[in-house]
Amino acid sequence: MNDINFDFTDRAYFVSGGSRGIGRAIVEALARAGASCAVTYRRNDDEHMHSWAAELSRGGVRVLPLRLDVRDPEAVRETVATAVTQLGKLDGLVNNAGITRDEISLSMANSSWLEVIETNLNGSFFLAREVLKGLVRRKSGRIVNIASVSGITGLPGQSNYCASKGGLIAMTRALALEMARFNIQVNALAPGFIDTDMLQSLRENQRSGALQQVPGRRFGSAMEVAKAVMFMLSDAAAYMTGQTMVLDGGMTA
Numbered sequence: 001m002n003d004i005n006f007d008f009t010d011r012a013y014f015v016s017g018g019s020r021g022i023g024r025a026i027v028e029a030l031a032r033a034g035a036s037c038a039v040t041y042r043r044n045d046d047e048h049m050h051s052w053a054a055e056l057s058r059g060g061v062r063v064l065p066l067r068l069d070v071r072d073p074e075a076v077r078e079t080v081a082t083a084v085t086q087l088g089k090l091d092g093l094v095n096n097a098g099i100t101r102d103e104i105s106l107s108m109a110n111s112s113w114l115e116v117i118e119t120n121l122n123g124s125f126f127l128a129r130e131v132l133k134g135l136v137r138r139k140s141g142r143i144v145n146i147a148s149v150s151g152i153t154g155l156p157g158q159s160n161y162c163a164s165k166g167g168l169i170a171m172t173r174a175l176a177l178e179m180a181r182f183n184i185q186v187n188a189l190a191p192g193f194i195d196t197d198m199l200q201s202l203r204e205n206q207r208s209g210a211l212q213q214v215p216g217r218r219f220g221s222a223m224e225v226a227k228a229v230m231f232m233l234s235d236a237a238a239y240m241t242g243q244t245m246v247l248d249g250g251m252t253a
Ligand code: NAI
Pocket: 016, 017, 018, 019, 020, 021, 022, 023, 040, 041, 042, 043, 068, 069, 070, 071, 095, 096, 097, 098, 099, 119, 123, 146, 147, 148, 149, 190, 191, 192, 193, 194, 195, 196, 197, 198, 199
């Protein structure tokens, strides 16, 4: 983060799916810029999450790990309420939690379709709805939805994922229009191939195929995505809403 110096002192954000990858980088970038974060994780990594959060929590910064499955609207309601109570307020939300279950459509299992839509689309909506209640009262705030170029261009084997991310982009526009009069900006970020566990789960031939699609022949890093999110949460992006920013090394150019 040495080349971008945002000052987010006294701000507080909710970041979903921060146990690893892009979400983890976003929380680290926010904490270094002085912001407190509620960060959700899903599985049994309580000890790991708490020691990482303790490392990041210093000065006025507090990183609060909270266990959450974003598919459960009641759990979302309770977890957002806990975050607001513990941090005192929220200035925004980064909807980052997401999964892939790639399968060719003709043989796609019902569970693969449902899990992806429930996590990437329904979960993002449930979180946005809860966090927005507080932002509307305060008449200020930001939401950044982590979409994907798959929500713009389509990719074979990803009809579920493409539908979820395309839906997220459409939801971003609708929320931006609803929220503009409350001084709340809602935008999406569409990364291309980013080197995280999600990409590591591809077979070697799929990874090399993916690399061939990127003009610069390199995958993006989680921290590059985090820096773009920081911009979108910063005052520099105050007049930007309802938009999808693409960060893909030129893949869709
Ligand atoms: P990752 O697999 O490393 O991390 C995903 C995170 O989401 C994890 O923390 C996981 O615990 C959480 N998560 C999954 N299901 C959840 C649920 N039901 N409830 C709560 N949390 C849940 O993935 P990565 O690469 O860091 O992806 C982050 C976001 O970026 C996702 O939305 C993904 O779709 C998106 N993205 C990733 C790209 C890539 O190439 N890695 C490209 C474009 C978008």
